[in-house]
Amino acid sequence: xxxxxxxxxxxxxxxxxxxxxxxxxxxxxxxxxxxxxxxxxxxxxxxxxxxxxxxxxxxxxxxxxxxxxxxxxxxxxxxxxxxxxxxxxxxxxxxxxxxxxxxxxxxxxxxxxxxxxxxxxxxxxxxxxxxxxxxxxxxxxxxxxxxxxxxxxxxxxxxxxxxxxxxxxxxxxxxxxxxxxxxxxxxxxxxxxxxxxxxxxxxxxxxxxxxxxxxxxxxxxxx
Amino acid sequence: xxxxxxxxxxxxxxxxxxxxxxxxxxxxxxxxxxxxxxxxxxxxxxxxxxxxxxxxxxxxxxxxxxxxxxxxxxxxxxxxxxxxxxxxxxxxxxxxxxxxxxxxxxxxxxxxxxxxxxxxxxxxxxxxxxxxxxxxxxxxxxxxxxxxxxxxxxxxxxxxxxxxxxxxxxxxxxxxxxxxxxxxxxxxxxxxxxxxxxxxxxxxxxxxxxxxxxxxxxxxxxxxxxxxxxxxxxxxxxxxxxxxxxxxxxxxxxxxxxxxxxxxxxxxxxxxxxxxxxxxxxxxxxxxxxxxxxxxxxxxxxxxxxxxxxxxxxxxxxxxxxxxxxxxxxxxxxxxxxxxxxxxxxxxxxxxxxxxxxxxxxxxxxxxxxxxxxxxxxxxxxxxxxxxxxxxxxxxxxxxxxxxxxxxxxxxxxxxxxxxxxxxxxxxxxxxxxxxxxxxxxxxxxxxxxxxxxxxxxxxxxxxxxxxxxxxxxxxxxxxxxxxxxxxxxxxxxxxxxxxxxxxxxxxxxxxxxxxxxxxxxxxxxxxxxxxxxxx
Ligand code: HEM
Ligand SMILES: [Cu+2]
Numbered sequence: 001x002x003x004x005x006x007x008x009x010x011x012x013x014x015x016x017x018x019x020x021x022x023x024x025x026x027x028x029x030x031x032x033x034x035x036x037x038x039x040x041x042x043x044x045x046x047x048x049x050x051x052x053x054x055x056x057x058x059x060x061x062x063x064x065x066x067x068x069x070x071x072x073x074x075x076x077x078x079x080x081x082x083x084x085x086x087x088x089x090x091x092x093x094x095x096x097x098x099x100x101x102x103x104x105x106x107x108x109x110x111x112x113x114x115x116x117x118x119x120x121x122x123x124x125x126x127x128x129x130x131x132x133x134x135x136x137x138x139x140x141x142x143x144x145x146x147x148x149x150x151x152x153x154x155x156x157x158x159x160x161x162x163x164x165x166x167x168x169x170x171x172x173x174x175x176x177x178x179x180x181x182x183x184x185x186x187x188x189x190x191x192x193x194x195x196x197x198x199x200x201x202x203x204x205x206x207x208x209x210x211x212x213x214x215x216x217x218x219x220x221x222x223x
Numbered sequence: 224x225x226x227x228x229x230x231x232x233x234x235x236x237x238x239x240x241x242x243x244x245x246x247x248x249x250x251x252x253x254x255x256x257x258x259x260x261x262x263x264x265x266x267x268x269x270x271x272x273x274x275x276x277x278x279x280x281x282x283x284x285x286x287x288x289x290x291x292x293x294x295x296x297x298x299x300x301x302x303x304x305x306x307x308x309x310x311x312x313x314x315x316x317x318x319x320x321x322x323x324x325x326x327x328x329x330x331x332x333x334x335x336x337x338x339x340x341x342x343x344x345x346x347x348x349x350x351x352x353x354x355x356x357x358x359x360x361x362x363x364x365x366x367x368x369x370x371x372x373x374x375x376x377x378x379x380x381x382x383x384x385x386x387x388x389x390x391x392x393x394x395x396x397x398x399x400x401x402x403x404x405x406x407x408x409x410x411x412x413x414x415x416x417x418x419x420x421x422x423x424x425x426x427x428x429x430x431x432x433x434x435x436x437x438x439x440x441x442x443x444x445x446x447x448x449x450x451x452x453x454x455x456x457x458x459x460x461x462x463x464x465x466x467x468x469x470x471x472x473x474x475x476x477x478x479x480x481x482x483x484x485x486x487x488x489x490x491x492x493x494x495x496x497x498x499x500x501x502x503x504x505x506x507x508x509x510x511x512x513x514x515x516x517x518x519x520x521x522x523x524x525x526x527x528x529x530x531x532x533x534x535x536x537x538x539x540x541x542x543x544x545x546x547x548x549x550x551x552x553x554x555x556x557x558x559x560x561x562x563x564x565x566x567x568x569x570x571x572x573x574x575x576x577x578x579x580x581x582x583x584x585x586x587x588x589x590x591x592x593x594x595x596x597x598x599x600x601x602x603x604x605x606x607x608x609x610x611x612x613x614x615x616x617x618x619x620x621x622x623x624x625x626x627x628x629x630x631x632x633x634x635x636x637x638x639x640x641x642x643x644x645x646x647x648x649x650x651x652x653x654x655x656x657x658x659x660x661x662x663x664x665x666x667x668x669x670x671x672x673x674x675x676x677x678x679x680x681x682x683x684x685x686x687x688x689x690x691x692x693x694x695x696x697x698x699x700x701x702x703x704x705x706x707x708x709x710x711x712x713x714x715x716x717x718x719x720x721x722x723x724x725x726x727x728x729x730x731x732x733x734x735x736x737x738x739x740x741x742x743x744x745x746x747x748x749x750x751x752x753x754x755x756x757x758x759x
Contacts, residue, residue, distance in 0.1 A: 044441035140457060154459050155465055
């Protein structure tokens with residue numbers, strides 16, 4: 001893709017318009033549509049697993065209640081706050097970029113990454129605590145040892161690990177992407193004329209946040 | 224790259240040189256050709272497996288040698304699984320969109336490239352990586368579940384379910400990325416004057432397919448991930464022993480895989496629309512009806528998955544509803560059929576090789592479609608379920624439909640892709656062999672199915688012997704036809720005469736640029752002032 005790297009008045013590198021686009025607007029609109037379409041696929045993917053959850057919740061309400069009780073809702077709640085805050089800092093970073101405040105934007109991104117790390121740490125403690133208690137998914141859960149009332153409590157944990165695991169994977173991917181943004185921001189790639197990648201990753205991060213906002217009550221609270 | 228000006232004689236093939244320039248290209252035309260090479264390779268592998276399956280079924284196992292090439296049922300099941308999985312995930316699903324779609328969608332709408340060229344390349348790598356994972360299973364732990372990976376067998380069997388399923392997952396990502404790219408390209412990159420209603424019907428078909436890819440594939444993705452988790456960690460969602468529900472797997476699986484059969488066939492319908500109007504020298508009849516019926520099929524296809532589960536123990540009410548909804552798909556499909564036939568009527572039809580394939584499509588797809596409606600009738604399906612009737616039905620649709628269109632499209636656009644002509648008489652002969660061979664192979668399977676021969680069996684009672692013999696002989700005719708087709712392509716590439724700019728007298732945009740097209744598709748951006756089929 002051809003790019004012309006002229007420099008704008010304020011010393012930033014100008015927007016890169018790939019050769020197959022007419023102008024920056026067309027490129028921006030296309031990119032944004034692409035990101036949103038990709039988000040549709042993410043939501044559908046989690047949507048399907050939520051359908052599975054709903055079905056089995058309907059079949060085994062008691063077992064799901066027992067499962068939800070065994071989770072520590074405080075941990076989940078802290079994580080919810082952490083993620084919401086990180087969404088906020090991510091949104092701030094876009095707006096800072098648009099005002100050419102590169103340094104502050106970089107700080108905001110770093111905060112977002114940090115929040116992601118905190119989230120994953122808390123998850124790590126939750127998981128290891130569960131493993132410690134013998135609360136493994138499905139067939140690995142030892143009903144007798146755990147003292148579970150419902151013989152197939154393992155399925156609840158199957159859902160728990162699949163849903164939070166997949167979500168956690170997305171958090172890690174998001175952290176990687178934001179690190180990439182951070183490097184590019186420090187390099188001065190983004191500015192008031194060009195911020196599409198920041199916005200794109202931002203949307204991804206918000207969706208990951210949003211999915212957690214669904215997972216948290218469903219797994220920890222509904223019982 | 225832009226520094227390299229497109230001086231005279233430059234085209235996308237000689238624009239840059241060397242293998243590396245191909246492996247790193249972001250040119251949609253080159254990516255299309257890369258898909259072409261790889262899909263043809265997978266088709267060869269899947270085809271060899273098909274021939275082996277048919278050879279095994281040439282005679283009952285009691286007969287010496289031939290009836291026993293695959294030794295036993297386990298090997299048969301493995302070959303069957305690879306045949307089905309390779310043909311579906313690596314040949315028919317990517318086939319038309321990834322090869323012809325990649326190459327022609329931007330040319331059709333006067334764009335320089337797809338919206339995200341790098342993602343386009345990435346999706347080829349995804350495809351290759353997924354295919355590699357899937358095929359890798361073959362070399363250490365073969366899989367024998369059938370391409371549908373039904374639980375609970377796929378959880379219990381000691382074979383490489385996880386790797387295979389991850390392969391399919393990664394290929395699914397490739398499919399999503401291609402679809403996403405196409406949607407944005409159609410929305411954002413049309414040349415001035417190219418309104419949605421001036422787009423060629425092939426573009427409409429690709430657009431509808433892309434929507435399906437985007438909406439259906441994520442559900443398959445999560446299903447496959449859950450299956451992998453089930454196998455690795457025993458999460459219990461699909462495993463009846465743990466309180467899970469194997470039928471839920473089927474629901475999830477077919478929620479993708481039924482729309483997926485339209486991912487396979489709608490692009491073919493798009494190609495056929497182009498061929499029919501071009502070779503009838505006539506405006507296509509009912510342009511808007513054909514365009515919107517693609518969207519209609521896409522929409523309805525999401526509500527019919529239960530017809531794969533009539534005998535799975537789902538409720539009778541569900542069965543009746545799914546039966547009814549399935550028949551609804553016939554409506555938009557029939558709309559297309561009638562429009563094609565109306566276009567042919569009183570057109571000046573010429574029977575060049577691409578057109579022969581298009582007519583072959585009409586014939587075979589009609590049989591495939593009608594038997595599909597038969598299977599949608601609940602009591603009939605209860606009788607025919609998991610018999611060779613079903614095998615014949617889906618081969619008529621997928622092979623008789625999609626593959627015919629792919630071949631026709633290949634021949635039709637060959638001069639544009641490579642700037643060369645091919646040997647027309649051998650091309651027609653290849654059609655004759657494929658068409659006749661196809662019917663000889665698969666028509667007897669309808670009868671076998673009606674007689675009660677079950678599918679996925681590696682042996683049968685003597686009563687089924689004659690029809691099976693005929694069927695196997697038909698598979699050799701198909702082989703001959705495809706070998707001829709391969710020869711036509713290779714011969715055309717190596718020393719075909721230079722092609723005229725517009726050998727078939729088509730009106731769509733891609734024929735107005737050089738053959739092969741330059742790197743940027745058009746020397747000057749085209750301005751569109753009329754619809755795609757202004758014949759008369
Ligand atoms: C070209 C000649 C072909 C021949 C002779 C052939 C033959 C066969 C045979 C004998 C079976 C096993 C049926 C059974 O035992 O139930 C089969 C299954 C199947 N074939 Fe083909 N096939 C051909 C091409 C294709 C193509 C191009 C596709 C692409 C979509 C395809 C898709 C399938 C599928 C999806 C199954 C079902 C696999 C399963 O149920 O697990 N076939 N084929
Ligand atoms: Cu179906």
